[in-house]
Amino acid sequence: MIKLFTLxxxxxxxxxxxxxxFWKRSKLHGKIVAPYSLPLIVSAYVSFYLAIFWDWSxxxxxxxxxxxxxxxxxxxxxxxxxxxxxxxxLGVYHSIHIEIREQHDLIESGPYQYTRNPxxxxxxxxxxxxPLIVNSKLAALIVLLVYLPLLFHRIVLEEKxxxxxxxxxxxxxxxxxxxxxxxxxxxxxxx
Numbered sequence: 202m203i204k205l206f207t208l209x210x211x212x213x214x215x216x217x218x219x220x221x222x223f224w225k226r227s228k229l230h231g232k233i234v235a236p237y238s239l240p241l242i243v244s245a246y247v248s249f250y251l252a253i254f255w256d257w258s259x260x261x262x263x264x265x266x267x268x269x270x271x272x273x274x275x276x277x278x279x280x281x282x283x284x285x286x287x288x289x290x291l292g293v294y295h296s297i298h299i300e301i302r303e304q305h306d307l308i309e310s311g312p313y314q315y316t317r318n319p320x321x322x323x324x325x326x327x328x329x330x331x332p333l334i335v336n337s338k339l340a341a342l343i344v345l346l347v348y349l350p351l352l353f354h355r356i357v358l359e360e361k362x363x364x365x366x367x368x369x370x371x372x373x374x375x376x377x378x379x380x381x382x383x384x385x386x387x388x389x390x391x392x
Contacts, residue, residue, distance in 0.1 A: 203265040207334055208257060214277060214331075215250060221284070222297055229293045231302030234362045238355045239298055245348040246328075252340035253331055260335060269333050276330025283323035286312050291320075299359045307367050309374060315383035317374065321356055322381045325349065356380065 222243075288295045290311030294302065312319035328348055332340035360380075364371045378384060 202262070203267065203270065204257070204260065204262050207265065207270055210274060211253060211257065211331075211334065217281070221281075221288075226288075226295065227293055228296060229302045229304065231296075231300045231305065233296075234299040234301060235355075235358045236298065238351070238358060241351050242348070242355060245343065245351050249328065249332065249340040249343040249348055252343055253335055253337045256337035256339060257335045264336075266336065269336050273330045273333030273335075276326050276333065280323040280327035280330060283312065283326065284320055287320040287323065299355065299362055301362050301366050305366055307363070307370055307374060312383075313378075315378070316381055317360070317378050318356055318381055319383070321352055322383070324352060325381070328352075 290313060291308055294305060294308065316322055328344045329341075332338075332344060360371075360375070364375070367374075
């Protein structure tokens with residue numbers, strides 16, 4: 202029963218993630234920075250997701266832990282909510298690439314008032330939660346050694362591109378907000 206439930210969840214989530222990532226939204230096109238980063242991130246993501254399915258296929262019904270399944274699913278759902286909030290806040294500026302537009306605005310509302318990278322934070326929560334569902338050590342290792350370093354590299358590249366575009370405005374924003382872990386207090390939000 203739990204094995205079939207987790208398969209249904211993992212398959213449904215994979216479909217949702219593909220649709221979310223590649224769904225055509227209205228957007229402003231701009232200059233893509235470091236185009237190599239998207240295929241690397243997608244390859245790492247697919248690798249750890251395949252490892253999850255592999256480990257799922259090797260498990261018997263009694264090897265599943267409702268605790269791990271529940272915590273993992275809760276993390277994945279939270280990551281989906283966070284990612285959708287970030288995407289809707291960015292609106293036409295959202296891109297699966299690092300993409301800077303001529304008429305680009307620096308977004309400081311929605312989740313971007315608590316952390317500079319809520320989209321990437323959601324991806325990290327997801328990348329921790331998914332392997333937990335089937336207690337996949339292989340997927341967790343791929344996340345830790347491949348996916349997360351690529352994601353952190355992408356954050357650095359994106360923030361450099363934003364600093365180049367917005368200069369002092371982004372430097373001020375960076376000084377006020379943490380990279381990933383949200384600051385729940387708004388006391389330092391605006392000067």
